[in-house]
Amino acid sequence: MVHSQYWTKTREFDGKPKLNDFEIIEEEIDETLNDGEIIGEAICISVDPFIRVYPIPPGVPVLGFQILRVTKSANSKYPVGCKVLANCGWRTTCKVTGDNVWYKLEGDISETVWLGALGMPGMTAHYGLLDICSPKPGETVIVNSCAGAVGNLVGQIAKIKGCRVIGCCGSDEKIEFSKSIGFDEVFNYKTCGSYTDILKKIAPNGIDCFFDNVGGQLSSDIISCMNVGGRIAVCGAITSYNSTEPVMASMVQMNMIAKQLSMKGFSIASYAHKFPDALKDMIQKKIKVREALTTGFENTPSSFINMLDGGIIGKAVVVV
Ligand SMILES: NC(=O)c1ccc[n+]([C@@H]2O[C@H](COP(=O)([O-])OP(=O)(O)OC[C@H]3O[C@@H](n4cnc5c(N)ncnc54)[C@H](OP(=O)(O)O)[C@@H]3O)[C@@H](O)[C@H]2O)c1
Structure with missing residues (x-):
């Protein structure tokens, strides 16, 4: 047997997650492996917004991706000593089949x-950006939560594509960061006043592509400023995740009709078969990386709560 710990929920979340919504469970993992299985120790763990809304019942391990160092293997693709990206939750050690492994880490990254x-x-x-929004050089792209894990990458990819890139986020520090990685215009949605006024000022020629991480009135107002033929990738709706009341926003249908907009929601899991192509592309693009690292497995819930609260810039990661 090998000893492990995992984080679970003590109860369903009610509004903003709190530290006492989580507890650590000790467990012993049987070291006997079936064909294709591996055991690995967590090096670092991702905390992501989907955990707030994904139905994870109390008692079971909280979901999440992590980098594992393989310590025992019955899978020739993932020998002992290699590192893999796997979906095994907030755990210190886990046993998974090769199907839960996204890929083996390569190179000096x-x-x-x-x-x-x-x-x-x-x-x-x-x-989300390239497949759904299909941005063309010279077009205007907007992304909200633009200093976050997904948003800052959307902005960088859009710039590489030759677009004019606008972001919005919740602090002046995030504005400064976003501009430092190439965003042309960034506004603070908490302090800017009327969204449509600021959008008309900074996007006088309208918006062609909208990568939506947030939803709510901000998104409805962005949609009202889009050009004919605009494309919207619906990635997230974080404005609703902690809300205990339905989030109200102006209807978007009239703008969608009048401007013949396309709006498509997506789940990244459905692109899994294409990840190797994106991986090569992202490595070649030499994307700038910003991370908010928290040390210690015991601090995983506080890192998660801080990320949801807007307290970090870039990708929130717990280093075990
Ligand atoms: N469809 C998919 O397959 C998929 C995959 C990954 C992620 N997502 C979604 O993509 C979005 C971004 O994920 P991420 O990992 O990059 O998270 P993130 O942007 O790094 O972190 C969350 C950020 O959301 C912002 N936020 C929180 N509450 C908000 C509110 N009420 N209104 C506006 N902004 C708010 C905060 O930044 P501010 O300081 O700017 O407010 C916070 O830092 C999330 O909605 C997530 O669920 C979807």
Whole structure:
């Protein structure tokens, strides 16, 4: 047997997650392996917004990606000593089949980057923007939560595509960061006043592509400023995640009809078969990386809560 710990929920979340919504469970893992299985120790763990809304019942391990160092293997693709990106939750040690492994880490790239730009957020930014929004050089692209794990990558990819890139986020420090990685215009949605007024000022020629991480009135107002034929990738709706009341926003249908907009929601899991292509592309693009690292497995819930609260810039990662 090998000893492990995992984080679970003590109860369903009610509003903003709190530290006492989580507890650590000790467990012993049987070291006997079936064909294809591996055991690994967590090097670093990702904390992501989907955990707030994904139905994870109390008692079971909280979901999440992590980088594992393989310590025992019955899978020739993942021998002992290699590092893999796997979906095994907030655990210190886990046993998984090869099916739960996204990929083996290659090259001289920090493990934490494989949870961000080269992990789930990177794949999300890449396919959500390029596949759904199909930005063309010279077009105007906007992304909200623009200093976050996905948003900052969307902005960088759009700039590389030759677009004019606008972001919005919740602090002046985030504005400064976003501009430092190439955003042309960034506004603080908490302090800017009327969204449509600021959008008309900074996007006088209208918006062609909208990568939506947030939802709510901000998104409805962005949609009202889009050009004919605009494309919207619906990635997230974080404005609703902690809300105990339905989030109210102006209807978007009239703008969608009048401007013949296309809006598509997506789940990055459905692009899994294409990840190797995106990975090569993201490595070649030499994306700038910003991470908010928290040390200690015991601090995983506080890192998660801080990320949801807007307290970090870039990708939130817990280094075990
Ligand atoms: N569809 C998919 O397959 C997929 C995959 C990955 C992620 N996502 C979604 O993509 C979005 C971004 O994920 P991420 O990992 O990059 O998270 P993130 O942007 O790094 O972190 C969350 C950020 O959301 C912002 N936020 C929180 N509450 C908000 C509110 N009420 N209104 C506006 N902004 C708010 C905060 O930044 P501010 O300081 O700017 O407010 C916070 O830092 C999330 O909605 C997530 O669920 C979807």
